[in-house]
Amino acid sequence: MKEKVKITEVGARDGLQNEKAFIPTNVKIEFIKKLIDASLSHIELTSFVKASSIPQLADASEVSAHFVRQSISQEFSCLTPNLQGYKSAIEHGYKEVAVFTAASNSFTKKNINKTIEESIQAFEDIFLEASKNNVKVRGYVSTIIACPYEGWIDPDKVLGVIDRLLDKGVYEVSLGETIGKAIPSQVEKLLNLILKKHPAKLFAGHFHDTYGMGIANTSKSLEMGLRSFDSSSGGLGGCPYAKGASGNLATEDLLYLLDTHGYETGVDLNKIVEASQYIESFLGRKLMSKSYQALLASKI
Amino acid sequence: MKEKVKITEVGARDGLQNEKAFIPTNVKIEFIKKLIDASLSHIELTSFVKASSIPQLADASEVSAHFVRQSISQEFSCLTPNLQGYKSAIEHGYKEVAVFTAASNSFTKKNINKTIEESIQAFEDIFLEASKNNVKVRGYVSTIIACPYEGWIDPDKVLGVIDRLLDKGVYEVSLGETIGKAIPSQVEKLLNLILKKHPAKLFAGHFHDTYGMGIANTSKSLEMGLRSFDSSSGGLGGCPYAKGASGNLATEDLLYLLDTHGYETGVDLNKIVEASQYIESFLGRKLMSKSYQALLASKI
Numbered sequence: 001m002k003e004k005v006k007i008t009e010v011g012a013r014d015g016l017q018n019e020k021a022f023i024p025t026n027v028k029i030e031f032i033k034k035l036i037d038a039s040l041s042h043i044e045l046t047s048f049v050k051a052s053s054i055p056q057l058a059d060a061s062e063v064s065a066h067f068v069r070q071s072i073s074q075e076f077s078c079l080t081p082n083l084q085g086y087k088s089a090i091e092h093g094y095k096e097v098a099v100f101t102a103a104s105n106s107f108t109k110k111n112i113n114k115t116i117e118e119s120i121q122a123f124e125d126i127f128l129e130a131s132k133n134n135v136k137v138r139g140y141v142s143t144i145i146a147c148p149y150e151g152w153i154d155p156d157k158v159l160g161v162i163d164r165l166l167d168k169g170v171y172e173v174s175l176g177e178t179i180g181k182a183i184p185s186q187v188e189k190l191l192n193l194i195l196k197k198h199p200a201k202l203f204a205g206h207f208h209d210t211y212g213m214g215i216a217n218t219s220k221s222l223e224m225g226l227r228s229f230d231s232s233s234g235g236l237g238g239c240p241y242a243k244g245a246s247g248n249l250a251t252e253d254l255l256y257l258l259d260t261h262g263y264e265t266g267v268d269l270n271k272i273v274e275a276s277q278y279i280e281s282f283l284g285r286k287l288m289s290k291s292y293q294a295l296l297a298s299k300i
Numbered sequence: 301m302k303e304k305v306k307i308t309e310v311g312a313r314d315g316l317q318n319e320k321a322f323i324p325t326n327v328k329i330e331f332i333k334k335l336i337d338a339s340l341s342h343i344e345l346t347s348f349v350k351a352s353s354i355p356q357l358a359d360a361s362e363v364s365a366h367f368v369r370q371s372i373s374q375e376f377s378c379l380t381p382n383l384q385g386y387k388s389a390i391e392h393g394y395k396e397v398a399v400f401t402a403a404s405n406s407f408t409k410k411n412i413n414k415t416i417e418e419s420i421q422a423f424e425d426i427f428l429e430a431s432k433n434n435v436k437v438r439g440y441v442s443t444i445i446a447c448p449y450e451g452w453i454d455p456d457k458v459l460g461v462i463d464r465l466l467d468k469g470v471y472e473v474s475l476g477e478t479i480g481k482a483i484p485s486q487v488e489k490l491l492n493l494i495l496k497k498h499p500a501k502l503f504a505g506h507f508h509d510t511y512g513m514g515i516a517n518t519s520k521s522l523e524m525g526l527r528s529f530d531s532s533s534g535g536l537g538g539c540p541y542a543k544g545a546s547g548n549l550a551t552e553d554l555l556y557l558l559d560t561h562g563y564e565t566g567v568d569l570n571k572i573v574e575a576s577q578y579i580e581s582f583l584g585r586k587l588m589s590k591s592y593q594a595l596l597a598s599k600i
Contacts, residue, residue, distance in 0.1 A: 180594070183560045184519045212553040212590030216516035219484045244597035246590045253512040260483045290512030290546045290588070294480070297544035 180210025480510025
């Protein structure tokens, strides 16, 4: 029997939030329908943030209303930066939310004007409510290897943040390599430290592809036992610290690796290509996933 | 002291030969000057083939005349498919040539209308001349993991071809992952077999990035002891079997990995970016190296 790997599609949230031009809500909905059609079972739909901070996701309510309560086989999640966001999520019927912190104080300070510890404290109410509501909480830790302000991050610092999130009750920690600067030997060193203390099943790899290292870091993480990864259709998105650079690891590249290795994901690679083609036509630029481009090319 | 890694820049040959529109000779020369300025010490300049088979490289003589005899610190090489090509190379003063075969009979048949064994026999004269002339011969083995006609290739078959080339006297075997379909676990399996029999210093990794796996396969090869890699500036080139797909592993992505890891290459990454920018302006499309794009973006 094939070993399973979980894919969390973050294109509609992490991908789109880095796209400058507003994507109309009906286009987002059509895009997500295509992701569902590709049999992705874990999709992060949107983020309940102030519309002023991420205008791209100002339609979180409309997008959520379209999918969450209608879901039969998909597990949808959304980012909830605070209790207000959490309450909106619950009103829309989400059974899973994600909270966000980082391994660098400079990064949390610049992004949410809180220290790491203050950001975790601020989630206290979400964790309390979620345990009452039987809602799963996923925790993102950003800047696990490098921070745009502090440079390379001490792995012990990352482990400290992970410990705090697991203590609070997150069911999975998504290890965010936010600026795509990591290389496999650094990922190996960090995972060696983490996996001495915690089982691999508590973690997901969330790699960005800014310097083209996303799939190499993913491959190393797979080797070390991780079986859960975040990716975005076509490699949607970008990097706020290097405008014009690549975004998240592409779902197509991830699937190419997993399918070729013989892992089971349940996801249909050709239908992901169709979803990417659809959203690409609204972007005014080419999506940068190489497997996407190769598969498109071989179709012609 | 830092460990050294050798980079063979193949953009001017393997990269450009996959570009449809003819790049004027003076542009090629300026491009190569910029590669030299980036302190690349091993550059494959061109190929002495019939102009009708690869029109892009019909200016092999002009390009060679411009650089080879003037070389002080660079080691230039060129592809020589037969004795006639070898003689042209020697006339231009080359001290290194490269011969080409594959691990798949269907591939050599389609490309040069010879079986693998016939292709190696055909090099006999080149090997004889080269040993008299004190010229180094490098051997390419294409389709080491996958063939566009035969599918996955048996590692034992690859080892057999390597043995033949080493017997003939090549100083380095460049392991060509021609269609970019390999993933790290396959590279590991193949290298495990090869390195049981031969020392790692006899091999170079030559990975294509068609499905975005180039850097992951390179990283795995580094881990297993390889210290020599072929790459092309900006990821120049494409794939004849998937038009519109990516080309060779990009020199920028390779350097990003090596520099970050702390290997010594002697090559100036920022100057490679300048060379890529220059050649890109003659291509009518964007070069697909992600490190190239990120470094360009962070310059702005």
